[in-house]
Amino acid sequence: MADTDPALTPARASSSAAGAAASGAIPPSRMALLFMVMLVTAAGNTAMQSVMPSIGTALKVADVWISLAYSWSALLWVVCAPFWARRSDKRGRKAMMALGLSGFIASFVLCGVALWAGLAGWMSAVWTLAAFAAARSLYGGFGSAAPPAVQAYVASRTPRARRTQALSLIASSFGLGTVIGPALAPLMVVPFLGLGLTGPFLCFAAIGVVALVLLRLRLPNDEPQYATKGQAVAYASGTGAPVETDAAMEPEDEAEHGGDPQGDPPRLTWRDRRLRPWVFAGLVGGHAQAMVQGIAGFLVLDRLGLRATPDLGAGPIGIVLMSGAIATLLAQWGLIPRFDLGPRAATLWGITAAAIGTMILAVAGDLHLIALGYAIASLGFGLFRPGTTAGTSLAVTRAEQGQASGIVASLAGASYIYAPALGVWLYGHSDYLGFGLIVALCLIVLVHGWLRLQADRELTRS
Numbered sequence: 001m002a003d004t005d006p007a008l009t010p011a012r013a014s015s016s017a018a019g020a021a022a023s024g025a026i027p028p029s030r031m032a033l034l035f036m037v038m039l040v041t042a043a044g045n046t047a048m049q050s051v052m053p054s055i056g057t058a059l060k061v062a063d064v065w066i067s068l069a070y071s072w073s074a075l076l077w078v079v080c081a082p083f084w085a086r087r088s089d090k091r092g093r094k095a096m097m098a099l100g101l102s103g104f105i106a107s108f109v110l111c112g113v114a115l116w117a118g119l120a121g122w123m124s125a126v127w128t129l130a131a132f133a134a135a136r137s138l139y140g141g142f143g144s145a146a147p148p149a150v151q152a153y154v155a156s157r158t159p160r161a162r163r164t165q166a167l168s169l170i171a172s173s174f175g176l177g178t179v180i181g182p183a184l185a186p187l188m189v190v191p192f193l194g195l196g197l198t199g200p201f202l203c204f205a206a207i208g209v210v211a212l213v214l215l216r217l218r219l220p221n222d223e224p225q226y227a228t229k230g231q232a233v234a235y236a237s238g239t240g241a242p243v244e245t246d247a248a249m250e251p252e253d254e255a256e257h258g259g260d261p262q263g264d265p266p267r268l269t270w271r272d273r274r275l276r277p278w279v280f281a282g283l284v285g286g287h288a289q290a291m292v293q294g295i296a297g298f299l300v301l302d303r304l305g306l307r308a309t310p311d312l313g314a315g316p317i318g319i320v321l322m323s324g325a326i327a328t329l330l331a332q333w334g335l336i337p338r339f340d341l342g343p344r345a346a347t348l349w350g351i352t353a354a355a356i357g358t359m360i361l362a363v364a365g366d367l368h369l370i371a372l373g374y375a376i377a378s379l380g381f382g383l384f385r386p387g388t389t390a391g392t393s394l395a396v397t398r399a400e401q402g403q404a405s406g407i408v409a410s411l412a413g414a415s416y417i418y419a420p421a422l423g424v425w426l427y428g429h430s431d432y433l434g435f436g437l438i439v440a441l442c443l444i445v446l447v448h449g450w451l452r453l454q455a456d457r458e459l460t461r462s
Contacts, residue, residue: 080144097146275392301313423437
């Protein structure tokens with residue numbers, strides 16, 4: 001279906017699309033759809049994070065086991081994300097986005113059912129967590145198809161000089177989602193049908209269905225019809241009118257492809273010399289971010305004395321997560337475009353702010369200071385993530401964007417295999433041990449980035 005305003009005539013719609021293509025910009029309506037795909041999954045996952053500490057306390061299981069319940073899903077994400085990214089080169093980005101949303105929906109429905117059964121006393125805590133981990137694996141296995149497809153869609157259609165800002169805008173959908181998720185989660189904890197703390201799972205699954213329908217109806221099909229060089233011929237409808245397609249076959253410089261455009265680009269790996277500095281920074285900094293996020297909910301329960309009343313924990317945890325999300329949006333909507341930060345600058349400034357915020361968290365004793373520390377850390381990671389993502393994208397050719405996006409998504413998943421559980425375990429033994437490791441990881445990234453990351457003026461040069 002055409003992705004145009006119905007009020008526009010066909011001629012004006014074609015002119016608008018052509019103008020966007022000529023300027024190297026993705027039409028706003030398409031960008032909104034891509035933003036929506038990332039927003040729904042981010043909001044759902046953050047809503048889940050805001051209620052899981054309370055659910056774990058209600059089930060009477062140790063904090064570390066709640067964190068480990070995510071590990072299998074994260075491992076599947078690491079393995080599957082590069083596969084789906086390569087698949088998107090052949091099947092189109094839209095198909096992989098739809099697959100990712102379907103995995104998200106199925107996972108959230110089954111997770112909600114499993115946790116509801118456990119809280120209702122139908123299953124023991126052990127079997128409840130096992131069922132939750134199994135249902136969560138659907139998100140790791142199939143939900144991992146969407147983020148690399150969105151990133152590749154944007155990266156392959158954006159000029160080099162504007163790519164950091166474009167990818168930052170997409171990354172900000174996660175930031176907005178982490179505002180919406182914790183804000184809505186307490187409202188979804190309702191007694192209706194005994195849903196209680198599992199309400200957010202089923203509600204966000206329903207929202208995911210709406211997003212999937214809109215994606216199917218409004219985003220043009222981009223499945224490649226045949227290998228070709230240059231502009232694809234418009235596919236004709238039965239009426240003879242052109243049907244809008246987006247087969248990812250825009251004219252591109254042969255040098256950008258780095259080879260024969262009719263052949264597949266070489267297999268891209270983490271060990272590629274162009275990617276190694278960015279992969280190291282993204283992996284180590286990602287572990288620090290995962291630890292902060294893993295500890296945050298339990299920190300609120302402990303410092304505010306809410307262990308005995310876990311049902312009251314969703315509200316304060318949501319406030320802390322929202323403060324971090326707003327700071328992330330400030331970084332990605334305000335600081336990066338305002339100061340025109342390149343990948344290296346965003347990475348270095350971001351990881352520095354993240355270390356400062358973590359040190360504040362380590363000594364915070366009330367809700368205000370916890371929220372402040374988490375906000376500063378999140379602002380830092382809000383700069384850091386788009387920086388390493390854009391750096392990875394700009395380090396390779398346009399033909400390799402699908403594979404590069406798979407590597408970025410895989411790195412994000414690798415950070416959550418064991419880092420949240422390790423952070424929570426260390427935090428359980430000593431507050432300063434857990435936070436000390438996070439600060440140390442941030443400093444490692446800072447020194448590495450200062451010495452090894454390529455200068456912004458070289459990366460963004462056309």
